[in-house]
Amino acid sequence: MNRKWKTYLPMLWILMIPALNIFYGILNQAHTPVYSLMTDLDAAIPFMPIFIIPYLIWYPFIIIMLFLFCARDRSVYYRTLLSQCIGLIACYITFFLFQTTVDRPLIMEAGILDWLVNLVYSTDNPYNCFPSIHVLTSYLMIKGAVTSAGFSNRERTAVKICAWFIIGSTLFVKQHVLLDVAGAIAVVEVLWYWVGRGFHGQRSAPTAEFVREENLS
Structure with a gap:
């Protein structure tokens, strides 16, 4: 039991994320100037509650994925977590230097979905x-x-489907615009390559504990 506890101790590094998120709340306000990146294409995207x-679902999805990376592939776990932390810092610096906003629709609550949208709007x-x-x-x-x-391969497909639904949702609930999406993907591509160079030569492989559990199942 003690050995297994030590195996999952690296999951504590996930606590770096809420620590960094303190800056999100500090920066999530208007300061001069505030820019809009909305295009005609964004205006054509319908609001779909x-x-x-x-x-x-994004909130549990990210935590579950990080736990799975830690349990199954420690090298990818550290690479993903480090990329995420550096990415968050890059976002916060951008928010400070280049603050943007998105026009939101006025939602008249007619059901639980409208209520959830307004809840998000009121807290963010x-x-x-x-x-x-x-x-x-x-x-x-x-x-x-x-x-x-x-x-x-089946699990990878499930992750892709879930992630792309989350990405698309940012547009359909009018929390983001297309350039916000493109910018984030570009940041990930750069960071994944750059951070990956630090892991060069470390072959991605399932952790010994995960392999042992798979063999027993």
């Missing part, structure tokens, strides 16, 4: 948009799952 469900100011943290972290989970040897 049903997408608030995948938008909110319409700032800190470019690049999207929702997109950055979700796309990062795709990179990790595809890279890791600890995931089956």
Whole structure:
């Protein structure tokens, strides 16, 4: 039991994420100037409250994925977590230097979905948009799952579907615009390559504990 506890001790590094998120609240407000990156294409995207469900699934999705990386593939876990932390810092610096906003629709509550959208709107100011943290972290989970040897092809497909639904939800609930999505994906591509160079020569492989459990099942 003591040995297994030590095996999962690296999961405590996940606590770096809520620690960094303190800066999100500090920066999530208007300061001069505030920019809008909305395009005609964004205006043509319909508001669809049903997408608030995948938008909110983002919270457990990221934590579950990080736990799975830690349990199954320690190298990918550290690479993903480090990329995420550096990505968050890059986002916060961008929010400070180049604050953007998104126009939100006025929602008349007619059901639980509208209520959930208004709940998100009331707890998250319409700032800190470019690049999207929702997109950055979700796309990062795709990179990790595809890279890791600890995931089956079926599991990788499930991760991709879930992540892309979350990414799309940011547009359909009018929390972000297309450039927010593109910017976040670009940041992940750069960080995944750059951080990966530090892991060069470390072959991605399932952790010994995961392999042992798979063999017993």
